[in-house]
Amino acid sequence: MKNYITLKGVFVVMILSLLIFTGCAEKKSIVTGDTAQKQETVTAPAAGAAEQKDLAKSQESADAQAAAKEQSVDLEKMAKAASPVSDINFDFDSFSIRPDARDILKVNANYFMKHRVSSIVIEGHCDERGTAEYNMALGERRARETKQYLINLGIKESLIKTVSFGEERPLDPASDEEAWAKNRRAHFVVNE
Amino acid sequence: MIKKFFLLSLVVLFFCSNNAAAKVYVDIDSPAFKLIPVAICDFNNQSIDATKKGDAGIQVAEGVKKDLSLTGIFNLLNKKSFLEDKDSVSAVTAEKIRFSDWAAIGADYLLRGQVIQNGSEIIAASYFFDVTRGELIFNKKYRAPAGEIKDIARAMASDIMMALINDEGDFKTEIAFVSKNRLKSDIYSVSYDGSELRKLTGHQSILMTPRWSPDGTFLAFTSFKRGRPEIYLRNLKNGEERRIAAFEGLNLCGNFSPDGKKLLLTLSKDGNEEIYVLEIDSLKLRRLTSNYSIDVSPSWSPDGKKIVFVSNRSGSPQIYIMDADGNSAKRITYEGNYNTSPSWSPRGDRIVYEGLKNNKYQIFSIDEEGNNPLQLTSDASDNESPSWSPSGRQIVYVSQKHSKSKIFIMNSNGTNPRLLYEQNNKMVMTVWSPRFK
Numbered sequence: 130m131k132n133y134i135t136l137k138g139v140f141v142v143m144i145l146s147l148l149i150f151t152g153c154a155e156k157k158s159i160v161t162g163d164t165a166q167k168q169e170t171v172t173a174p175a176a177g178a179a180e181q182k183d184l185a186k187s188q189e190s191a192d193a194q195a196a197a198k199e200q201s202v203d204l205e206k207m208a209k210a211a212s213p214v215s216d217i218n219f220d221f222d223s224f225s226i227r228p229d230a231r232d233i234l235k236v237n238a239n240y241f242m243k244h245r246v247s248s249i250v251i252e253g254h255c256d257e258r259g260t261a262e263y264n265m266a267l268g269e270r271r272a273r274e275t276k277q278y279l280i281n282l283g284i285k286e287s288l289i290k291t292v293s294f295g296e297e298r299p300l301d302p303a304s305d306e307e308a309w310a311k312n313r314r315a316h317f318v319v320n321e
Numbered sequence: 322m323i324k325k326f327f328l329l330s331l332v333v334l335f336f337c338s339n340n341a342a343a344k345v346y347v348d349i350d351s352p353a354f355k356l357i358p359v360a361i362c363d364f365n366n367q368s369i370d371a372t373k374k375g376d377a378g379i380q381v382a383e384g385v386k387k388d389l390s391l392t393g394i395f396n397l398l399n400k401k402s403f404l405e406d407k408d409s410v411s412a413v414t415a416e417k418i419r420f421s422d423w424a425a426i427g428a429d430y431l432l433r434g435q436v437i438q439n440g441s442e443i444i445a446a447s448y449f450f451d452v453t454r455g456e457l458i459f460n461k462k463y464r465a466p467a468g469e470i471k472d473i474a475r476a477m478a479s480d481i482m483m484a485l486i487n488d489e490g491d492f493k494t495e496i497a498f499v500s501k502n503r504l505k506s507d508i509y510s511v512s513y514d515g516s517e518l519r520k521l522t523g524h525q526s527i528l529m530t531p532r533w534s535p536d537g538t539f540l541a542f543t544s545f546k547r548g549r550p551e552i553y554l555r556n557l558k559n560g561e562e563r564r565i566a567a568f569e570g571l572n573l574c575g576n577f578s579p580d581g582k583k584l585l586l587t588l589s590k591d592g593n594e595e596i597y598v599l600e601i602d603s604l605k606l607r608r609l610t611s612n613y614s615i616d617v618s619p620s621w622s623p624d625g626k627k628i629v630f631v632s633n634r635s636g637s638p639q640i641y642i643m644d645a646d647g648n649s650a651k652r653i654t655y656e657g658n659y660n661t662s663p664s665w666s667p668r669g670d671r672i673v674y675e676g677l678k679n680n681k682y683q684i685f686s687i688d689e690e691g692n693n694p695l696q697l698t699s700d701a702s703d704n705e706s707p708s709w710s711p712s713g714r715q716i717v718y719v720s721q722k723h724s725k726s727k728i729f730i731m732n733s734n735g736t737n738p739r740l741l742y743e744q745n746n747k748m749v750m751t752v753w754s755p756r757f758k
Contacts, residue, residue, distance in 0.1 A: 297504075
């Protein structure tokens, strides 16, 4: 009887540690999936297609709730999506795809095709220099140029959405060349 | 006593309205302009229980002084230097004032007056004199609920501006800005004297580009509340808010047309960042630019006939002007390789913008033809987001240094910068409101 209790105890401990372990593993996969994304991401809820025509009718509070729900679902999905997909970087005040970025995009595109991903949101980001408003446009252009490059590599256009965060979500908050170079990027949020 | 005082006001008011027609205004735009020296006396408190409320007269005078000091065009003389003798302290007629005493201390103008607290109401009378000519310029009466002496002071300051430079000033205005707390931001405003902070939105998201409607009732802005940039219109009176642009891709808010019926936007829905105009009531959209480059930050001229905007069609962001229908775009900035954030003066004569010089953002202005560029700031901070006051005589901007944000107001020629407001959060995108009624 005593033995039985001890055995039970060990069993419980084992299950607990297993749970903790899985918990950790899942956390880790968030980090890989979202390379070095140190800060909380206000991720695009796989931004809907043009909803302009519904606007006049739309109810604001309902919208906000829906958006919040959508967002939390997205984070869960992201957590599962461990992948070799990496960000690409840009030169200052430029949206052209650099030679080093082309190689990364080929790897990314291969992954997208092999895993038959269901959607890709490309986030365009800028460094803190420059005007926030202009940077919002520049980030959008970076995302769009990246999208076009992926389309040319064979990714279906309908899978890809773009969203610009301008200079609002730096990877590295420091104010030096190294941080700025990291922050000028296109980031991929993938749903498999 | 009160009756006598009212009668006097009316008589003098009549007298001064005849006088005002021949007025020659002070040219504050002249390069030779010097601050206008004004002496402001404590108002004579005539309340029945004046001993108890003896400071109302001082409050009015100090209020007017504070308001006038905000304009950046007055030199308010220290009352310790006043020479007047006891007999003339309460005199409000030109005959009884010894103008030589005022000229001797360098005053060009003199304000004095009376104030009476009558139950729940404050009544004040102003007498504004031209010291050099020894004449009354105006006499006016003001009423306000007790405790609102600052409204009386603002109205007087406005009348003095009107009399001297034919402009009512910017006293009843606010400056909106985006305040960032870590990753969440919202739009706030602060009054012209930096005192009253008001929260205008409650999105706790990425917020950008606040724009006031011409009557000050609405605020349009860009918000990521739903995860991507969309444009909202908020009624500041009742707090009602609706989304007015949520096209695919980028939705970025530009400013209102002078009639308040249309809004300029930057959208990327047709392939790249272009400028559009949206009719607010019908949500009808018209595209204005058609260029492979980035076109952004559109802003109407005060007459609504032209639009100033930023484009990188030359390879770097520069300021352009086009007709309101999108035709005849013309580049106006050629110095430096990063010029953005244009805003057209309400007086129509100049465009203010920020540009990169020696690795710092500084504020510049330039005329519509692209001539006479003028650098307005040159300190070691990054000075950004310039916006004109409704009078067009002042410019607000936000100054960033060592991750500390401060909002400044300067004269339109770059002189007299004064700190309006600072807080620990990062502040960006300062925008001056219209005059509130």
